[in-house]
Amino acid sequence: xxxxxxxxxxxxxxxxxxxxxxxxxxxxxxxxxxxxxxxxxxxxxxxxxxxxxxxxxxxxxxxxxxxxxxxxxxxxxxxxxxxxxxxxxxxxxxxxxxxxxxxxxxxxxxxxxxxxxxxxxxxxxxxxxxxxxxxxxxxxxxxxxxxxxxxxxxxxxxxxxxxxxxxxxxxxxxxxxxxxxxxxxxxxxxxxxxxxxxxxxxxxxxxxxxxxxxxxxxxxxxxxxxxxxxxxxxxxxxxxxxxxxxxxxxxxxxxxxxxxxxxx
Numbered sequence: 001x002x003x004x005x006x007x008x009x010x011x012x013x014x015x016x017x018x019x020x021x022x023x024x025x026x027x028x029x030x031x032x033x034x035x036x037x038x039x040x041x042x043x044x045x046x047x048x049x050x051x052x053x054x055x056x057x058x059x060x061x062x063x064x065x066x067x068x069x070x071x072x073x074x075x076x077x078x079x080x081x082x083x084x085x086x087x088x089x090x091x092x093x094x095x096x097x098x099x100x101x102x103x104x105x106x107x108x109x110x111x112x113x114x115x116x117x118x119x120x121x122x123x124x125x126x127x128x129x130x131x132x133x134x135x136x137x138x139x140x141x142x143x144x145x146x147x148x149x150x151x152x153x154x155x156x157x158x159x160x161x162x163x164x165x166x167x168x169x170x171x172x173x174x175x176x177x178x179x180x181x182x183x184x185x186x187x188x189x190x191x192x193x194x195x196x197x198x199x200x201x202x203x204x205x206x207x208x209x210x211x212x213x214x215x216x217x218x219x220x221x222x223x224x225x226x227x228x229x230x231x232x233x234x235x236x237x238x239x240x241x242x243x244x245x246x247x248x249x250x251x252x253x254x255x256x257x258x259x260x261x262x263x264x
Contacts, residue, residue, distance in 0.1 A: 005165045006110045011037040011079070012154060013118040015072050015126065020047040022122065024054025024063070025151030031059045033158035034165075038062070039116070041069045072118070076133055077180040080113035081106070081219070084126050084134035085153060087146050102138045103160035109219075110165075112175045117157055122150050132209065133179065135216045177225040185225045186212065188232045195239065 012030055017023055017040065027038060040046070048063070055063050069075040076082045083102060097105075106115050118134065120126035131137060140148060140156055148156075177185075190208050193199045199207040220228075245251075 005107055007034050007161075007165065008037065009110050009114050010035055010106060010161060011039055011114065011116045012158070013039045013041060013072070013075055013116045014043070014150070014154075015041045015075075015118055015130065016044065016121040017119075017150060018044045018122050019150075020045050020050040021054050022150040023066075024051040026119075026154040027051070027055035027059050027062055027066075029151060029155035030158055031055075031062060032155070033162040035158055035161065036062055036065070038065075039067045039069060039075050041072050041075050043068070072130055072133060073179075073183075076116045076118065077178065077183070078114060079116040079179045080176040081109060081136075082116045082118060082134045082179055084118045084131045084137045085120065085157070086131065086137050086139055087125055087148070096137045096139045099138050099140055099157055099160040100164070102136065103157070103164035105136075106161060107164040109176070114178075117161075119150060119153060132205075132212060133183075135219070174221055177220045177222045181222055181225050182215075182220065185220075185229050185232075188229050192232045192235050196235070 012026065012035060014023060014026060020043070023038075023040060023043065023046075030036065030038060046068070052060060052063055067075075083106065086096065106117075109115070117138075118126065118130075120130065126134075138157070140153060142148065186208060189211065190199070190204050193207070194201045194204055
């Protein structure tokens with residue numbers, strides 16, 4: 001079954017942009033490359049006249065269809081695959097791909113999955129907390145001077161996506177779990193792993209970031225997320241059962257507990 005490229009499923013997300021001119025220029029860049037879905041999160045100045053001036057009259061309908069959100073988590077909760085852009089490297093930003101490579105992957109899953117490409121504020125980019133909402137990161141290579149204007153960055157990424165859509169032969173890719181489904185799984189995993197003392201309650205994010213990186217390399221489907229959450233529920237149930245059995249003086253379950261031969 002051959003998969004179709006669906007640019008309508010690819011969303012550009014501007015997180016807390018400072019200047020309306022950059023929003024307008026991003027609209028223009030997207031329209032040049034065939035993308036039309038723009039989400040704007042908590043903008044510092046949403047001056048529609050300045051946005052329209054840079055977007056040009058031909059893109060006025062696209063400006064009117066911009067969706068606005070108060071926070072990044074809400075903006076990407078319904079997405080199946082979230083890509084963050086970063087100029088900084090190191091630390092938690094280890095697994096980073098080139099724009100062209102990421103564009104080919106995004107195109108290959110675009111038919112059945114809603115995708116978000118997230119750009120951070122002009123002055124500081126995405127924080128570590130914000131990149132934890134992302135499945136993957138991309139970095140635009142530069143020479144010694146690495147400061148790229150927001151709208152220029154949008155144009156570079158949109159161009160790579162446009163080119164990948166023209167040149168890539170895609171195969172079928174299933175629908176992945178949404179960001180909302182994954183975040184529910186991570187919250188449940190963290191709760192269970194703290195309860196069984198696998199991770200310290202004082203520093204849960206350190207180990208959870210490692211798990212996020214692990215699962216980001218294995219794009220999970222909704223059914224697989226449901227299986228992991230079911231395992232967490234069973235571990236939680238069994239932990240409570242053992243606690244109550246011990247409290248009430250009940251012997252261990254012969255099936256789940258230690259057998260006589262093992263204890264001999």
